[in-house]
Amino acid sequence: xxxxxxxxxxxxxxxxxxxxxxxxxxxxxxxxxxxxxxxxxxxxxxxxxxxxxxxxxxxxxxxxxxxxxxxxxxxxxxxxxxxxxxxxxxxxxxxxxxxxxxxxxxxxxxxxxxxxxxxxxxxxxxxxxxxxxxxxxxxxxxxxxxxxxxxxxxxxxxxxxxxxxxxxxxxxxxxxxxxxxxxxxxxxxxxxxxxxxxxxxxxxxxxxxxxxxxxxxxxxxxxxxxxxxxxxxxxxxxxxxxxxxxxxxxxxxxxxxxxxxxxxxxxxxxxxxxxxxxxxxxxxxxxxxxxxxxxxxxxxxxxxxxxxxxxxxxxxxxxxxxxxxxxxxxxxxxxxxxxxxxxxxxxxxxxxxxxxxxxxxxxxxxxxxxxxxxxxxxxxxxxxxxxxxxxxxxxxxxxxxxxxxxxxxxxxxxxxxxxxxxxxxxxxxxxxxxxxxxxxxxxxxxxxxxxxxxxxxxxxxxxxxxxxxxxxxxxxxxxxxxxxxxx
Amino acid sequence: xxxxxxxxxxxxxxxxxxxxxxxxxxxxxxxxxxxxxxxxxxxxxxxxxxxxxxxxxxxxxxxxxxxxxxxxxxxxxxxxxxxxxxxxxxxxxxxxxxxxxxxxxxxxxxxxxxxxxxxxxxxxxxxxxxxxxxxxxxxxxxxxxxxxxxxxxxxxxxxxxxxxxxxxxxxxxxxxxxxxxxxxxxxxxxxxxxxxxxxxxxxxxxxxxxxxxxxxxxxxxxxxxxxxxxxxxxxxxxxxxxxxxxxxxxxxxxxxxxxxxxxxxxxxxxxxxxxxxxxxxxxxxxxxxxxxxxxxxxxxxxxxxxxxxxxxxxxxxxxxxxxxxxxxxxxxxxxxxxxxxxxxxxxxxxxxxxxxxxxxxxxxxxxxxxxxxxxxxxxxxxxxxxxxxxxxxxxxxxxxxxxxxxxxxxxxxxxxxxxxxxxxxxxxxxxxxxxxxxxxxxxxxxxxxxxxxxxxxxxxxxxxxxxxxxxxxx
Numbered sequence: 001x002x003x004x005x006x007x008x009x010x011x012x013x014x015x016x017x018x019x020x021x022x023x024x025x026x027x028x029x030x031x032x033x034x035x036x037x038x039x040x041x042x043x044x045x046x047x048x049x050x051x052x053x054x055x056x057x058x059x060x061x062x063x064x065x066x067x068x069x070x071x072x073x074x075x076x077x078x079x080x081x082x083x084x085x086x087x088x089x090x091x092x093x094x095x096x097x098x099x100x101x102x103x104x105x106x107x108x109x110x111x112x113x114x115x116x117x118x119x120x121x122x123x124x125x126x127x128x129x130x131x132x133x134x135x136x137x138x139x140x141x142x143x144x145x146x147x148x149x150x151x152x153x154x155x156x157x158x159x160x161x162x163x164x165x166x167x168x169x170x171x172x173x174x175x176x177x178x179x180x181x182x183x184x185x186x187x188x189x190x191x192x193x194x195x196x197x198x199x200x201x202x203x204x205x206x207x208x209x210x211x212x213x214x215x216x217x218x219x220x221x222x223x224x225x226x227x228x229x230x231x232x233x234x235x236x237x238x239x240x241x242x243x244x245x246x247x248x249x250x251x252x253x254x255x256x257x258x259x260x261x262x263x264x265x266x267x268x269x270x271x272x273x274x275x276x277x278x279x280x281x282x283x284x285x286x287x288x289x290x291x292x293x294x295x296x297x298x299x300x301x302x303x304x305x306x307x308x309x310x311x312x313x314x315x316x317x318x319x320x321x322x323x324x325x326x327x328x329x330x331x332x333x334x335x336x337x338x339x340x341x342x343x344x345x346x347x348x349x350x351x352x353x354x355x356x357x358x359x360x361x362x363x364x365x366x367x368x369x370x371x372x373x374x375x376x377x378x379x380x381x382x383x384x385x386x387x388x389x390x391x392x393x394x395x396x397x398x399x400x401x402x403x404x405x406x407x408x409x410x411x412x413x414x415x416x417x418x419x420x421x422x423x424x425x426x427x428x429x430x431x432x433x434x435x436x437x438x439x440x441x442x443x444x445x446x447x448x449x450x451x452x453x454x455x456x457x458x459x460x461x462x463x464x465x466x467x468x469x470x471x472x473x474x475x476x477x478x479x480x481x482x483x484x485x486x487x
Numbered sequence: 488x489x490x491x492x493x494x495x496x497x498x499x500x501x502x503x504x505x506x507x508x509x510x511x512x513x514x515x516x517x518x519x520x521x522x523x524x525x526x527x528x529x530x531x532x533x534x535x536x537x538x539x540x541x542x543x544x545x546x547x548x549x550x551x552x553x554x555x556x557x558x559x560x561x562x563x564x565x566x567x568x569x570x571x572x573x574x575x576x577x578x579x580x581x582x583x584x585x586x587x588x589x590x591x592x593x594x595x596x597x598x599x600x601x602x603x604x605x606x607x608x609x610x611x612x613x614x615x616x617x618x619x620x621x622x623x624x625x626x627x628x629x630x631x632x633x634x635x636x637x638x639x640x641x642x643x644x645x646x647x648x649x650x651x652x653x654x655x656x657x658x659x660x661x662x663x664x665x666x667x668x669x670x671x672x673x674x675x676x677x678x679x680x681x682x683x684x685x686x687x688x689x690x691x692x693x694x695x696x697x698x699x700x701x702x703x704x705x706x707x708x709x710x711x712x713x714x715x716x717x718x719x720x721x722x723x724x725x726x727x728x729x730x731x732x733x734x735x736x737x738x739x740x741x742x743x744x745x746x747x748x749x750x751x752x753x754x755x756x757x758x759x760x761x762x763x764x765x766x767x768x769x770x771x772x773x774x775x776x777x778x779x780x781x782x783x784x785x786x787x788x789x790x791x792x793x794x795x796x797x798x799x800x801x802x803x804x805x806x807x808x809x810x811x812x813x814x815x816x817x818x819x820x821x822x823x824x825x826x827x828x829x830x831x832x833x834x835x836x837x838x839x840x841x842x843x844x845x846x847x848x849x850x851x852x853x854x855x856x857x858x859x860x861x862x863x864x865x866x867x868x869x870x871x872x873x874x875x876x877x878x879x880x881x882x883x884x885x886x887x888x889x890x891x892x893x894x895x896x897x898x899x900x901x902x903x904x905x906x907x908x909x910x911x912x913x914x915x916x917x918x919x920x921x922x923x924x925x926x927x928x929x930x931x932x933x934x935x936x937x938x939x940x941x942x943x944x945x946x947x948x949x950x951x952x953x954x955x956x957x958x959x960x961x
Binding site for chain 1: 776819821874875876877919943960
């Protein structure tokens with residue numbers, strides 16, 4: 001059908017139903033156009049709280065003196081918003097980092113079935129790409145404590161045979177009562193009747209609803225419970241604003257993974273105050289209003305970040321954008337900026353072909369980066385304040401394909417980690433035996449919305465029922481733990 | 488078939504009732520005969536192109552809207568000005584992805600008539616093929632194909648039926664949406680689905696009723712089988728049909744049955760009643776911010792169907808429509824990154840000399856030839872966030888420091904003179920009165936005693952004008 005060595009043809013065929021997928025690691029993949037409503041990111045309401053003397057001092061310290069002496073600061077909207085954001089001060093100590101693995105991460109080769117019947121079925125389905133049972137080197141798998149021998153870590157092994165990081169988060173027991181058990185695993189998470197399109201699935205995960213939406217689930221949470229003046233309350237690092245945090249009203253932001261010199265400058269010299277003088281005029285139409293609002297927010301964010309020194313944590317995997325993004329996340333979360341939510345979009349997990357070569361190195365980086373992040377947060381004394389969720393838009397087919405990869409499937413692994421997280425087996429492993437498969441796909445054992453509901457009700461605060469449409473969602477854990485979080 | 492019917496009714500006697508109908512329906516006002524203010528000239532050059540040059544403004548102010556639109560619909564284009572290079576080396580578009588992007592950007596910057604490139608980009612966004620999946624030669628050839636359908640001066644009868652027929656068996660498309668894997672007995676539904684969902688019909692009609700079902704996708708895929716791509720010579724990929732790979736059986740979809748082949752299948756899809764409204768709405772939204780009112784949409788649909796699905800008659804209606812000139816004193820549409828970038832280069836007299844504009848386009852979220860997925864880019868407010876605003880500003884700030892932008896130093900320059908010079912150097916684009924005053928105020932309070940201070944002042948003034956918030960709308 002194709003000429004030998006026709007790389008493009010092979011690439012295209014591997015991605016048969018996902019030519020509509022991206023390969024860029026930007027989460028900008030709409031089915032329908034999902035414009036951010038005009039009022040989103042506006043964030044300049046009238047009558048924002050006045051600022052105290054202390055806040056004004058802090059405000060001026062951040063480098064406004066020259067500007068403020070020219071314009072009456074209180075008349076400039078972004079200044080008002082900045083003052084109000086600073087005045088808001090401390091926020092509740094529950095922060096959320098969402099790490100999206102782009103492309104559909106394969107769970108079977110991340111957490112390998114260990115029970116003999118299940119492992120045999122797995123090995124038969126994946127004669128080429130299967131991981132060995134046991135063993136300490138790459139290609140092997142190590143049984144996970146506390147799963148009653150049902151699952152084994154794979155692909156977390158480093159070259160010298162030491163486990164790469166997920167095991168340290170999981171802890172020695174995997175028992176939800178053990179404080180050292182800080183990783184909750186939901187091995188087959190998705191939504192009912194999964195759709196195997198990248199962008200439909202992504203949009204639904206991001207929307208927190210099984211339908212298109214102009215707002216993300218966290219955006220709606222921000223609209224209800226967040227700040228109306230602080231764009232740094234929710235930050236996408238390393239991409240444009242994630243659909244997860246698209247809000248109707250609440251201001252949100254995006255920053256590059258390298259923070260240096262964030263803001264407007266000409267020939268290296270900052271001109272934030274000059275640009276900031278252009279955002280206050282009242283606009284007569286939505287597009288102009290939007291432009292001025294976003295420019296104002298950029299100035300505001302630049303000023304808020306101006307006082308922040310980025311101190312990258314240690315022991316992250318080298319040369320990885322995931323490391324850089326998590327390092328910056330740790331700095332922002334510890335900088336008293338009012339940041340509640342960080343989104344990170346990373347990787348290229350659409351492994352239709354030669355999966356082992358594509359997935360293994362990324363899982364190694366992921367595992368090490370997550371454990372370094374946890375240590376980084378602990379070093380800053382904020383590990384009790386941060387929960388990290390790792391997810392992907394779907395899992396992959398149970399069996400391998402003819403290209404030594406796996407096609408789009410159902411039920412990908414979702415992980416929740418953090419000092420306050422009750423670790424352990426949150427969801428049931430999906431059976432790999434033929435009777436347990438659903439037309440070649442894993443059975444979905446966790447509806448992602450039940451995890452979202454716990455994150456809202458138990459962690460961020462607020463009423464999940466008001467944020468997530470489509471019913472009431474209650475998480476029931478496989479290991480019998482009463483909740484996702486420790487009291 | 489609908490086309491035959493149309494040919495038969497193409498007579499004066501049968502046109503009369505249509506005219507009567509139109510009178511009763513009271514079609515929206517056209518601005519075709521209105522003489523243009525400079526603001527109106529600017530509006531048309533931004534919406535139908537990439538912004539005006541000072542010469543364009545001079546040439547068209549005072550002329551009628553219809554005259555400019557007709558010129559755009561019938562002319563050239565001719566590339567004028569300095570040919571593109573990448574750091575001194577001639578571009579090699581199919582050898583280097585940056586050159587590929589620059590080659591197209593150059594056409595946008597240097598076309599005397601910008602509409603063909605603007606339309607070509609519309610179709611690129613519509614079909615969403617990405618260089619990530621197909622070879623550079625394939626996608627380069629596809630864009631050339633789209634360009635030939637968009638160059639209405641040379642191809643006056645360019646029509647959507649011919650375009651859809653051609654794109655259906657285009658090598659890039661066959662590869663991108665895996666049509667080449669669509670074989671009798673092993674149908675691949677990828678292209679069939681998108682042909683209906685994205686290219687021709689939409690999932691649902693305006694009332695929310697589905698335009699097609701899963702069985703229609705399956706049956707349509709059978710009709711489209713049999714096509715392959717030969718890429719033996721990567722410099723000349725081509726598609727071909729193999730009879731034995733085609734499913735010759737009777738297929739039933741969208742209410743029609745027959746032993747359809749690809750050509751006939753496209754005709755069946757295009758005869759769906761939601762095709763014309765779907766495409767007319769999308770074409771309108773490319774140029775006008777406010778969605779078409781029902782009467783305008785009906786008029787466009789009628790024109791499109793009666794005039795053989797040709798592009799020129801409907802484009803003339805859209806581009807001369809009064810809605811194109813709505814909110815004339817305060818532009819109400821956000822420039823897409825490509826329009827913004829090409830527009831800034833035209834306004835500043837820049838030509839393609841290096842890959843810098845492409846780097847900026849990537850951060851702005853619109854790397855030509857690399858749409859995020861088959862549905863194309865997301866337009867509108869999502870273009871702007873705290874990240875992209877910085878890269879938009881930086882594009883201009885970088886330009887202000889480079890040749891051939893005017894770097895003259897005028898020691899005794901007053902603030903007003905400095906402002907005026909910066910304004911002229913950035914093409915005299917729209918600035919609200921309020922922000923004009925703010926920028927002038929910057930000029931007034933910024934010292935200009937030294938050469939370096941004056942240089943900085945000029946660069947900042949220009950950056951604020953074109954790269955600031957008011958420079959993002961058209």
